[in-house]
Amino acid sequence: MPVATQGTIKSLTPDDLRAAGTQIVLANTYHLHLRPGHELVAALGGLHRFMGWEGPILTDSGGFQVFSLAKLRSIAEDGVRFRSPLDGALRMLSPELAVDIQHALGADIIHPLDECLGYPASREATEASLALTLRWAARSRARRRELSAPGVALFGIVQGGAYEDLRRRAVEETVSLDFDGYAIGGMAVGEPKAMLYDLTEAVSERLPANRARYLMGVGKPEDLVEAVARGVDMFDCVLPTRNARNGQAFTAEGPLTIKQARFTRDAQPLDASCPCYACRSFSRAYLRHLFMAQELLAYRLLSLHNVTFFAGLMRTMREAVKASTFGAFRTRFFERYRVSSEVVPPLNSDRGLDLS
C-alpha cells in the first residue's frame, strides 16, 4: 500500500495509482483528523469520494503518529492527550474516538488505537504497553460493534516490542478477540534487520491462516520478499514515494540514485522492463536533469515509477505464491537485486506533518 498520509499519495493522482497497479492505499487517521478533519471528509461523502480513489482504503489508528510526532502527549487508561502540531490545541484520542474517526472517513480496513513503542524499550515498559494495547483492542472491538458498518474490516494489531515471548502472548490474546485480520505493529522502528525478520516469522506463523497478515510500515523490496517468505500478505510504506522525492528509483537490479553523474548522458529509461509512463517516455538523463533542477516533475515521475515497481513486485509474489514457485522467485530476486547498504532512518519517520 502506498501511503496517502494527508489523503493523497504525494504528487500522484488516483489515475496514476490505477495505472501503477495499486490495489489499495493507506491513509493516516491522525493526519486527517487534524486536517481537514474527519467531520469535513464525512460531510463531503467520505474519503473515497474526497480523494477520488475508488479502491479500498486502509486506515491506521493514529496511535503511531501520536506517539512519534505529537508534542506533550500523556497516556492514560482512557486514551492519549497531545497537542496538535498545527495549532497547538489540546487533543485527545481514545480507542472509541479512533474507531469513530475511521468510520467517519469511510475506510474499508480500520485499526484499534494501540501504543507503538520505539526501539529499544525495557521489558517492563513493553509488558505494560502491550497490556494497555490489548485493553484498548477490546474497547475498539466493542465500539466497532456499536457502529453499523457492514463490510468494514477491523484488524487487530500485534505489539510486544522486541521480546519474542511477549510477541507470542500478544498473538494469542489478540487472536482471542477475533479480528478480521491481523497487523504486526511496532516493527521498522530502528531494530536490527535480523530481529525484524525473526519477530515477523514468530508472529506470522502463529496467526490464523485464514486471516490477512499485515506488516505495518515495511519496507524495502528485500524486506517485502523476506516477509512474504514468512507468511505476510500486506505492507505499507512511505519508502516508494519518500525515496522518489530524494531521487532514489527502484529497479529489478536494485535502487539507483538519479543524481549520480553517471546518468548525465544516459539515454536509457530508469528500468527497461518497467511499463510506467516515466520509463516509457523519458531517459535517465532527463530525469536527472529534472531532479538536479529541483523540478516538481522529477518527484512525480520517480514516485510513479517506484509505486509501479512496488505494486509489480507484490503482483509477482502473489503469482509465485499461487503457482507454488515462491522459493524459486526468491532465489532469482536476490541473484538480481543488489541490496542497498545505505543506512536509512526508520521507515515510518516521515509520516510527520511538515510545517516548514
Add this chain to the structure above:
Amino acid sequence: MPVATQGTIKSLTPDDLRAAGTQIVLANTYHLHLRPGHELVAALGGLHRFMGWEGPILTDSGGFQVFSLAKLRSIAEDGVRFRSPLDGALRMLSPELAVDIQHALGADIIHPLDECLGYPASREATEASLALTLRWAARSRARRRELSAPGVALFGIVQGGAYEDLRRRAVEETVSLDFDGYAIGGMAVGEPKAMLYDLTEAVSERLPANRARYLMGVGKPEDLVEAVARGVDMFDCVLPTRNARNGQAFTAEGPLTIKQARFTRDAQPLDASCPCYACRSFSRAYLRHLFMAQELLAYRLLSLHNVTFFAGLMRTMREAVKASTFGAFRTRFFERYRVSSEVVPPLNSDRGLDLS
C-alpha cells in the same frame, strides 16, 4: 504557450499538456544553456525527444534572462558577459551563440539575442539599446543563414521601450530585415496597463498581416483578450503555472484563490464548465485541503487546470476570429470575467533559477 523554463512545464507531463489543449510550448535558451547544457540536449536527440514533447517548441534568445537574472553582466557590441548563478563561471552570450544554442536544442521557432530594458528607462538609453538590438538582429539573421535549418522560423523582436516613436522605428527596421514572424518584446516589465495596450496596438497594426505576431511574457486572461483585439496571435507566460503554485485558479468568472475559507466545504469543481482532470475528479474542498497541506498534488492539479483554461481561452478566441464574432466574444468575456485587481509583480519575474 505555457513556459517550460528548464525543459518542463512545472509539475506537468507532455500527456497532460496534450490533454489540456496545448499546441506549442516555450523553453528558455538561457536556462537550458546553463543546465543541462545545449550540447547535452543535442547529444540526446534534441529538446523534443529530451522532454518528450512532439509539438512545436519556441525558444527565446536568452537575452531577457541574462538582463533580468544574471549577475555581473556587461554589455558590449559583441555580446553580453555574465556569471552563471549555478556555478559562478563567466559566460558570454553573443547573437551568433544564441542562434547556435537554439539550433542545437532543435527549437522550431527561434529568436535573436536582444536587449530587454526594464521600465522606466530614459529615451537615450532606450534609443541606444534599440540600435544594439537591431544590429544584433542582423547578425542573428546572418548566422541563421549559415546554419542549415530548414523548417525553423526565426522571429524578429520589436523593442523600443515605452516610446511610441521608437517602437514605430523598431517595427520598420525589424521588418526590413524580413523575419518569419515578429515578437513584441520589452513589455510586461512593470509599465502601466494602458501603456501595454497602446504600445501593443501601435506595434501590431504596423506589422505585416501575413506574419505571426507574438507578445512576449503576456499575460493575464484579460490581457490576452485585449491583445488579440489589437491583432496579436501568440503569447507566452508563466502565469498559469506560477499562479497555480500560489493557489490561484482561473475560471470563466475570474480567478479564485483556493486557500480562502469559503472553499473549505465546497463540493463543486473549480470550474463546472472545465473539461480538465482536476475539475472532473475533485472538489474545491479537496484542492483547498491539498494546498493548505502543501501537497505536491495541489500544484499539479491547479497547474493542469490553469493551462487547460488558457489553452481553451485561446481556442475560443481563434474560433471567434475565424467566425468574425470576436467583438461579441470580447463583450461577453468581460461581462462574465471578474478582473482581479490584485497587484502582481512583472509577469516574467519568476523565470529565474531557484537556487534555494
